[in-house]
Amino acid sequence: MLANEDDILREAETWKRAGRGVAVATVIETWGSAPRPVGSHLVIDGEGRFLGSVSGGCVEGDVVAQAIDVIETGRPTTLEFGVADETAWRAGLSCGGRIKVYVERLD
Amino acid sequence: MDLSLLSRLNALRAERRPGVLVTDLATNAQRLVTPDGFAGDALADELDAALRMGRSGTVEKDGGRWFLTVQAPPVRCVVTGAVHVSQALAPMAKLCGIDVTIIDPRTAFASPERFPDVRVLAQWPDEAIAGLGGFDRYTAFVAVTHDPKIDDPGLIHALRSECFYVGALGSRKTHGKRVERLTAQGFAPADIARIHAPIGLDIGAVSPAEIAVSILGEIVAALRKKPLRAEQAA
Incomplete structure (x- = not known):
């Protein structure tokens, strides 16, 4: 059970040392009632396995897909999402939130 | 992020020591600053405030933008x-x-x-x-x-x-x-x-x-x- 951001970053190091391609995604800005606070991490490997979260689950899929590109190119990128879509509403998450996520490769 | 930086960040945490990872959002350059290095850093006040509040966040100063990943030991x-x-x-x-x-x-x-x-x-x-x-x-x-x-x-x-x-x-x-x-x-x-x-x-x-x-x-x-x-x- 990975309870907090600290465990997630430790796991990222373990993955990298095991020879896996790894990207770290970090929530760097939020507006409105975003589901996860600034500083939250999602760690992704080259095969799309991931740990942690940057939202309540609605944008993780997109972040993982972008992270796989970042692992290939090595070029960090910043992604922006609105969380106020129907899916988010149905999942019971806060509406009107937007988040900015920084994705970088672990080298 | 350089693996050695992440490794140092993780080591600090294991020792219950604080640190702030600074990411320049324009150049993607990164550095890890511990409190003994705050005074000599260009973002000294921002680092001090972020660590005190235990809160990660984006700071802007002199036209630059940085993201501060704050790592404070659990109280x-x-x-x-x-x-x-x-x-x-x-x-x-x-x-x-x-x-x-x-x-x-x-x-x-x-x-x-x-x-x-x-x-x-x-x-x-x-x-x-x-x-x-x-x-x-x-x-x-x-x-x-x-x-x-x-x-x-x-x-x-x-x-x-x-x-x-x-x-x-x-x-x-x-x-x-x-x-x-x-x-x-x-x-x-x-x-x-x-x-x-x-x-x-x-x-x-x-x-x-x-x-x-x-x-x-x-x-x-x-x-x-x-x-x-x-x-x-x-």
């Missing part, structure tokens, strides 16, 4: 006295994200039934505190047994450490006797003045739970409020 509260007040304090502190350890050599008090989900050490303070690896600046120490045999050894450890908060239960008269004992132990008035006594914010607390609220409020204030440098200088 912990060590209490001597498995008493009624600590039964209320433990769950409240936990809600505030503070990790609580209770020390009381009296096994009738220090029972798991009285303290579900709390780390309770039925040991004398010297032994228990050594087992915890001592106190660091992210530790609050609270003495609530009313028994000098148990509270004093804990207070002595706390005053010799960088604990951000030290509090002791008892009336002014009780505290007066405590001051005499600590003075006899060689502590200077300035050291002894670190002890919040009577413990807790003055909110007229009566019940154990209310006293716990006043203690927790005082701990949060000690943790979050910037020392009023102007007042200190005056």
Whole structure:
């Protein structure tokens, strides 16, 4: 059970040392009632396995897909999402939130 | 991010030491700064503020933008006295994200039934505190047994450490006797003045739970409020 951001970053190091391609995604800005606070991490490997979260689950899929590109190119990128879509509403998450996520490769 | 940076960040955390990872959002350059390096950093004030609040975030200065990943060790509260007040304090502190350890050599008090989900050490303070690896600046120490045999050894450890908060239960008269004992132990008035006594914010607390609220409020204030440098200088 990975309870907090600290465990997630430790796991990222373990993955990298095991020879896996790894990207770290970090929530760097939020507006409105975003589901996860600034500083939250999602760690992704080259095969799309991931740990942690940057939202309540609605944008993780997109972040993982972008992270796989970042692992290939090595070029960090910043992604922006609105969380106020129907899916988010149905999942019971806060509406009107937007988040900015920084994705970088672990080298 | 360079693996060596992440590795250093993880190592700092394992040692309960703070640090801030700075990412330049324009150039993607990164650096890891520990408090001893804050003064010499271009973002000195921002780093200091971010660490004090324990909050990661984006900062803008002189046309640049940086993201600060703040890593502050988990705050912990060590209490001597498995008493009624600590039964209320433990769950409240936990809600505030503070990790609580209770020390009381009296096994009738220090029972798991009285303290579900709390780390309770039925040991004398010297032994228990050594087992915890001592106190660091992210530790609050609270003495609530009313028994000098148990509270004093804990207070002595706390005053010799960088604990951000030290509090002791008892009336002014009780505290007066405590001051005499600590003075006899060689502590200077300035050291002894670190002890919040009577413990807790003055909110007229009566019940154990209310006293716990006043203690927790005082701990949060000690943790979050910037020392009023102007007042200190005056």
